Amino acid sequence: MKEVVLHVYDVTNSDSEKTNNTILQINRIFKDRIGLGGIFHSAVQVYGEEEWSFGFCENGSGVFSCPVSKNPMYTYRERIVLGETECTIATVNRILRELSRDWPGHSYDLLSRNCNHFCDVLCDRLGVPKLPGWVNRFANAGDTAVVVAENTAVKFRQAKTEIVNASRVAYRFMAGLTSKNQASQESPGDQNRGGSPTFQGAWFKNVVSAGAKPSTSGSTPSQEADDAPTLQGQKSAEQSTRL
DSSP, rough: OEEEEEEEEEEOOOOOHHHHHHHHHIIIIIISSSSOOOOOEEEOOOOSSSSEEOOOSSSSEEEEEEEOOOOSSSEEEEEEEEEOOOOOOHHHHHHHOOOHHSBBGGGOOOTTSSSHHHHHHHHHHHTSOOOOOOGHHHHTTTTTTTTOOOTTTTTHHHHHHHHHHHHHHHHHHHHHHHHHHHHHSSOOOHHHSSSSOOOHHHHHHHHHHHSOOOOOOOOEEOOOOOOOOOOOOOBOOOOOBOO
C-alpha cells in the first residue's frame, strides 16, 4: 500500500499583486478563521516525487505533473494525507493515462471541471477519501459567487478572469458584512445607504451548504516529500492557467 497525499495551494497567479493579496486575505478569513473554504488549487501525490493535477490548455491533455509542492504558479499552503492506496505503481500509471485521455485541457471549467474535481476523480480511482469539502466549496457555490466571462472570450484569458471575479465578489461580500454591522448601530435611513448587494446573503448560504462534508483526513504542516521513484508523465506547460 502507498500513501496518497493532497497538496493544496492558494491561487495567486494573477498579474495583479493586489488581486493576489486579496485572495490570500479571503483564504485566511474564510478557511483559517471560519473553516468554510477559499480559492485553492490542489494536486495529488502517489508513488514518487511528482504531484498530479489538471488545468486549461488549448491542445492536448490538461493532466500534468510537477515536483511536489513546487508548482510555480501558486503559493503552497499545506499537505493532507488522504489515506493509502492498494493500487500498484503500474495500476496508478494506467489510471493516469486513462485520465489524461478523459480530461483534455480545453474541457476545463472553473465551476464544474477544475483541478479539484480532477483530484476527486483520481482519489476515487485510487480508493481513498475525496478532498475535504472546504477545498472546492467556493466553486460549488459559484453559481452565485462568480461572474462568468463572456463565451466569446479567449479561453486562456477566461479562467484568469473568472478567478479575479470570484475574488472580487468574495471581497465585496466581506465588505458588505462590515457595512451591515456598522449600519446596525445607526438609524434605518443610514442602513439604506450602506446596504450590500442582495445576492451576498444567498451566496454565503450556498458556501456554507455546498460541497461534500469535510474529510476526516488530518493535515500536517508543509514538508519535503520523501525520496521515491518518479512516475513518468508529461510536465506542466508554464503558459497554462491552472486551478
